[in-house]
Amino acid sequence: MTCGSTTDDIHVVSITLLGTDDLQVVDVDGIDENTANPSVTLQYSGRTCMAFAALYSGLTAISSITAGTNCTLFTTSELAGNFCSVCLRQTTAGAADFAMAASSGSDDVAYAAMAVSEVIRLIPTLVMAPYGQRL
Numbered sequence: 001m002t003c004g005s006t007t008d009d010i011h012v013v014s015i016t017l018l019g020t021d022d023l024q025v026v027d028v029d030g031i032d033e034n035t036a037n038p039s040v041t042l043q044y045s046g047r048t049c050m051a052f053a054a055l056y057s058g059l060t061a062i063s064s065i066t067a068g069t070n071c072t073l074f075t076t077s078e079l080a081g082n083f084c085s086v087c088l089r090q091t092t093a094g095a096a097d098f099a100m101a102a103s104s105g106s107d108d109v110a111y112a113a114m115a116v117s118e119v120i121r122l123i124p125t126l127v128m129a130p131y132g133q134r135l
Contacts, residue, residue: 011077011085039101042115049115051090058108068101
């Protein structure tokens with residue numbers, strides 16, 4: 001889409017995530033340089049997470065970009081025929097640190113990735129000392 005009277009192209013994606021509890025971002029990482037095959041490893045700290053990424057590339061054809069191992073492309077856009085952008089997701093949620101990756105030729109890259117998990121709820125417990133003793 002083109003906003004206002006400028007020639008800036010913007011690829012907008014909205015994702016709805018549903019969980020049995022509130023969700024929170026567990027880790028984020030990114031790359032901003034000329035590179036091929038952008039990849040970042042997100043730290044899950046043993047929590048079950050799902051990762052998502054957005055990739056802008058100076059490559060002109062979306063066919064030049066494929067999803068990395070255990071990743072899935074879920075939306076793409078060729079921007080004015082000069083650049084392209086894609087969004088990726090982790091194919092299956094997991095608890096091990098995860099390499100969010102794409103395969104592409106070398107060109108300008110802006111790559112942002114994040115891992116999302118349900119909030120860990122702390123359950124307070126009350127510990128009582130036996131009668132007449134202190135903890």
